[in-house]
Amino acid sequence: MSRLIIVSNRVAPISEGGPAAGGLAVGVYDALKETGGMWFGWSGDVLSSGQPQISVEERGPVTFATIGLVRRDYDQYYRGFSNATLWPAFHYRADLVQYDRHDFEGYCRVNTWLAQQLVPLLRPDDVIWVHDYHLIPFAKALRAAGVKNRIGFFLHIPFPASQVLLAVPPHRELVESLCSFDLLGFQTEPDLRSFCDYVVHEANGTIDAPVNGRPTTVHAFGRTLHAAAYPIGVYPDEIAELARAGESGKPVRTMRATLHSRKLIMSVDRLDYSKGLVERFRAFERLLEHSPAQRNKVSFVQIAPPTRADMHAYQDIRLQLEGESGRINGRFAELDWTPIRYIHRQYERQVLAALFRASHVGYVTPLRDGMNLVAKEYVSAQDPDDPGVLVLSRFAGAAQELNGALIVNPVDIDGMAEALATALAMPLVERQSRYREMMAQLRENNVSVWRDNFMRDLQAAGPVQRVRKRAGVSLAD
Template sequence: MARLVVVSNRVPVPKARGTAAGGLAVALKDLLTPGAMWFGWSGRLTANPSPQPAIVEARGVTYATVDLTPDAYRGFYVGFANGALWPLLHFRLGLMHFRREDYEGYLSVNQSFAASLAPMLQGDDTVWAHDYHLIPFARLLRKQGFGGRLGFFLHVPFVPPSMIEAMPVARELVADLCAYDLVGFQTEEHARDFRDCAQRMLGATVEGEWIRLAGRRVRAFADPIGIDAQAFAQDAARAEGDKEVLRVAESLSSRALAIGVDRLDYSKGLPHRFEAFGRLIEKHPEHKRRIHFLQICPRSREEVDEYRKLRTELDRLAGRINGRFSEFDWTPLRYSTRGAPRSTLAGLYRLGRIGVVTPLRDGMNLVAKEFVAAQSDEDPGVLVLSQFAGAAQDLTEALIVNPFDPDAIADAMHVALTMPLSERQERHAVLKEKVLRTTAEAYCRRFIDALEAPAVARAA
């Protein structure tokens, strides 16, 4: 079997005492068997980075990382990846800031990644690149002489031609994605939008999932990511004894808990969610003093202006809601920008009567699946889920809402709070079966099997 080489923006290098596993590390753990390699940025900024990757071996897996200069980081990561691509791919054109020099910095970092990795590759390696930071990577790695299989998975949404055309380098981005042998998306809608872009912008021929362009074929397909739901359910049950979880449970004083867990990001619909909770108490006063809403949203990308503005807005909304509705012994909205260990989150989800997952756009949103997995079968909570999260394509037994409508979210929360136990159990049983079936392991195996299939050939 060919060696697997994973390439991503950041590499979670294991530390001596263990390291907190991010979403991608958790998803790929079954593929990272002895002999595999993971390559990418170390997370360090240095004035004179070495072109030679730093190597760490752990459990038979090679972790190879390179440093970036501060200027490279600003252009590649802050400027183009998160200042232009992220808002574009989340349908927020008004927040897209394109600067030609940032795009050049983005290409330069991808070029340095390709140049650093190429000498380490073997001819029969299978290379799997991840996410919007690495769109040009395949083309640049090919220029270094690599002839093996190259796959790419986009963890965030993709947009239709009418929207991506607002990006001045849209044609180059679509053409670069076509340099891969296989491109995976979270939903069929995103895959179809990409195929439409290749056809409309590049003149490619599309036949089902296949794109034919310039004597090559590339397959664009949907491969929804999942979680290890069985393990997460076990973590949630064990975490009932976690000190943090016990403190939250005691503080509820038998009140219901609505919970949201998101990175602090404008794509997550947090202001709409806060407003919805205020509307719930206003429209349905019978829930006053009978529910707490806990929103956990760790800070991120604080060097980007929009993220700082978002935090200020959430501070204002939380203060307004609590100032209007709180009483001496009841603060309705709890809002924390501190992160929490994955095991603690599992226990907090299990406490939740309502899981509120209402992003304005999301590739998948694994919080929705984690909330379902964490619930007890005997007395499960209810998932309120945005129609624009990729998870909504499968988790149809959730209460599906338009995240731009605070009143619709409030009404769904009211339905969740008043739903009979029998209906909660019926919905949960179907959702849990789906989450157990669409696992992280199944996601990885589908992608690698498709990438290594004989039909995936670069020659048409």
């Protein structure tokens, strides 16, 4: 059986029951630990001097191969082009895009260097699965090094509409690099359509409609490849068990005691401007403003662990949230009630799952998100006999699947406030019906299905082929 090689920017230090990790880390590790193989990428270390060396560690069926970055590479590849240029652009925040040619050069240089570090670790029959926006040029670099293995790519964040992607000056080079992969995976059909639209209208490529449920065939930049949507999932029954196990833990007991029978609205997000946190706080304020009966009857807990704390945009959002929570609490708080509890730290997965289970409303309203596994984890954690209600942004990829949620537009403050009021008042029978519908969808498309569907199509795709056009027909060399 072919060995699976996972390549991602960061090899997450995941431990069972440890601190909650992001969607990429959870999804990748859950997929890899079932099949065995290697996970290769940056260790998270930034070196002030010296030449980074690969560290290889065996943990059961998974080999972790990690390497540090020197400061210049970290600044240009990670802080610069990946997170100051690509992240805002792909999340439709062209107003926040910062572009520097030297950063793009560093981004390409680090991708080439990382590919060269991986090459000696590869076997001829390995299947390589590259993840996310940091590594768009990775397959091109591997091909230049002579690697002929099957190489797939999965984008965990949104793929923007063509007119938004054009805000990134080297947009053409990026899409051409994507076409060096054998198979491209996107979270949703709208993301796939955005990619295909760029290929047709900006790259003069052609698209063959999928046949019998197979991936779309793409002809562009002299190559033929395949692309499809593969929505990432979770293991809902495992999360439900975590939630049940954590119910009797001290954090949940403390939370219940301090609520004094009030209803709980729960949110968990990385501290990021794409998550719509400020709008979320203001919608909760609008609920209290327009529904005085809810005052002192409901509490909102927002857990927002720090991320990219050395970047100004993230420092700004933290200060803004601290100001908003203080203002709203100052306006509505009473001696025995604090409306918003804003917590800037991480919690273990079991604790979060138990808190989800204890809450009456899951409040997941990003301005734009590739999938948002918190939405799926919230539903999974619920008590089937007395489930909470999910309020979900239409711009989260999860909204394409979770039809039982209350779908909102995250810039419509009044609309979100109304959805919160509806969720808090929803009858038990309707809550149970919505929960059952969403759980059926989560079980049908769990993380194993995501992995297996992608790997099946990657195995079938074969190595990227160069094509030549003759009389309007693409022919494989």
